[in-house]
Amino acid sequence: MNKAFLSRFTPSLMSPEMLEAIFVQREKLAQRTVDQIRDSVLTQTKHYSLLVGPRGIGKTHFVSLIYYRIKKLEELQSRLVISWLHEDGYAIGSFLDLLLQIFQGIFEENKDKALQEKVKAIYSLSPQEAEAVALRLLKEYLDKCTLLLLIENLDEVFKGLSEEGQQKLRSALQENSFCTILATSPALFNGVASQTLPFYGFFRIQHLEGLSLEEATNLLLKIAEAQGNEDLSKFLATGLGEDRVRVVHELAGGSHRVFVVFSQFLTEKTLDELVNAVMEILDDLTPYYQARMSYVSPQQRKIIDFLASRGRPVPVKEIAQYCFITNQTTSSQLKDLQEKGYVSSESLGRESWYELREPLMRHCLEVKKNRGESVRLLVSFLRGWYTRDELEGKIKGLPENSFSDREYLQKMAYGWDIFPQNPSASLGMIAKKILKIFEDLASKEALLEMVYWQSVWTELGEKHDEFQIPLRLMNAAVQFLKGNRNKRALMELPIEERRIVREWFKEKPK
């Protein structure tokens, strides 16, 4: 097996071949972006684009890919100068600092010693003089070329510039038409969203979406192919392989990073078994999620911790109460967290209920509390639930296929004590069969029968950990109907379980 280098956290370190090999979902956007940059270099038109999406959504991969594609276009090279301001290590507190970082980016591309000497001379000037000289030097250096400025975390750059620096930047861009920009940011920020600030309406903003199940499977397939893992490739192309990926997709919320991390633990066997692979992802991602906590304020961290511990949606009032913050401040913090992709909300009447957007983040933050047991149960359950093959999980010692599902389960219920010590997978299959009947009853809204089966299986199952999740789903479904479809009942469930019950009742979240 050929293991080409695949970076989990720093895509810009990957080779252009690897970046292309595992690129999914955004080919059309990539082509348009290259066209716009080409247009900016060859004509007087200048495009300014901003890609917005939470961390791990693939922004740096995209920018890296565009960088290499642009570098390959021969026709542009004599008229193009590139400066790439990478993700970390910003020391920008003014427009002058930005200009100096731009020069630094240029030096990384071409080791122009003469330019370096001229930039060095700037440091002996006063800040005001230095700024004017630096801008003039940049214009002279570019001459008739166009500067392609690649800026990651533009929100941080703008924060450093403050309004004065932003005005100077915008002025320079308007007066000189020498620059095209491709920037990224984890969320919309004041600098581009506030109408009183200079860059309001300036950028073409593109919100990046998470991976659909099909795209996630495609990504894993491409990684497997790039790394020469044929068995895994073949497995991923099967229905069962896709079923396994679906479990991770339910937990990962479409995050590119999670799937790249996941791919590192994948073989055909581990993908099929799944539980240990997911535990490995959790282990690998825990430092990453903990690092993400450092990007938010202490008050926001408190809110995230609280939501992680609750494990289900919570109304603003309750968050405020348990975090000892006012309602107003809590609302404002939650709005910010939502824009940054940490939380999502659902409306219940006039109230908004919030939860962590990525179930995996929640599990990572909580994993130490119960030694990961709840995650194992969840993955086992989801693994069973999303397996299409109904022939799986025949129970030993009982006749098969002679009865309808309902009769079959009735026999299982009354003959519970004849069960040997079943592995959890079998119980998972049983739970799935129960829930399939439940699903059928839910679609007919047959409340009485649902209550009957709920009571039977509660009595039998509540002592078994493997039934925690199915019983929770059943209880929520019964409460939902008893409450005349009051959605509050569903708010007792975390998002990955709520989806299942919603499918039964064909409910859509608001």
Add this chain to the structure above:
Amino acid sequence: MKTNPGGSLSPSEVVGRDALIKQLWRALEKQSVVLSAERRMGKTSIIKKMHAESAGKLTVYQDLEKVGTPREFVESIVESVEERLSTGKRVAEGFRSLLQNLHGAEVSGIKLPEVADREWKVLLVAIIKDLVAKPGGTVYFFWDELPLMLYKIQKNSGETVAMEILDTLRSLRQTYPLLRMVYTGSIGLHNVLTSLKRAGYANAPINDMKKIDVPALQLIDAENLALQLIMGENIQVADPQIIAKTIAQSVDGIAFYVQHVVDRLANWQGTIEAKTIKDIVSNYLCDAQDPLDMRYFQERIKTYYLREEVSLAYGLLDILSTETVAISFGNLANKLASRMAIHDLEAIRSMVELLQLDHYIQQNPEGNYAFRFPLIQRYWKLNRGLSH
């Protein structure tokens, strides 16, 4: 032609403005100009096109939003002038000589010494004098974001200084017949002048300038723009003409919005019909991300109007947003009185006038009032929760 909403257009991509540009050059033969328009109408694109295609004329284009003090204003002019006219020698000899006298030593760099904070007026006059003395005919300054510069100077240095700048510029125009200035910007100059008047400013610093309004594109030009963009982006539609026409009509001919809609179409999955365009525009009006920057129309009132004016402005616009035809002033005032305790007709009249100057509303030949752009009216009604 590729879509480029918000970006910098090359002069050849500025569509449908030839007649207006001709009008502007004709006006500039006789006097300076204040170019006013709602945000996103293309003022900057127009003056940049004029600057780029001004072969044989001495034009200087400046974006003044970076300027926050009179010294910076003079510095920016010096830099632009020296750059524009650079032949390897210094061009502003008179200015440099004056500066040396004031400072006591030669100043060769871009940044001016501290003495420029006090003596900016004489230095400004000196640099302009140097410039108009050069052979080459009329000198044109295209000053973008001048109102914003004045707003900042007013905040940083006080109303008096802002007034002095306006008066000095007027005086320069009177002194030098071959000097022309074009003022434009994203906030209205009238907003700045109103706040200066409140501080006691009694002069009329732009009464020698022609006020020209930048309208939205004629529908035929907006259609042409949409068509060129559809072709340029290689968007597959059964009848590009119909789609282009629908786009132009749906966005009231506003070029920025045409750009946005076609940009959206470039990423569209599925068949594109006239209904698609209408749905896109409708969705834009209630999109929380506000891709058309419509929130600006509400926020701007809160930012630039006095607190006591805000509710009056909102009240009038709320009423007009729900009207299907233009209504008379009397009718408007009546409806307003039924919503809020307001008895001062003159205050209402002044606000109506201000809302016209800010391009929210317009008066038709019959004297009745309505929103200037149906699209903005729709947005206002929707976002103020006034739809039934």
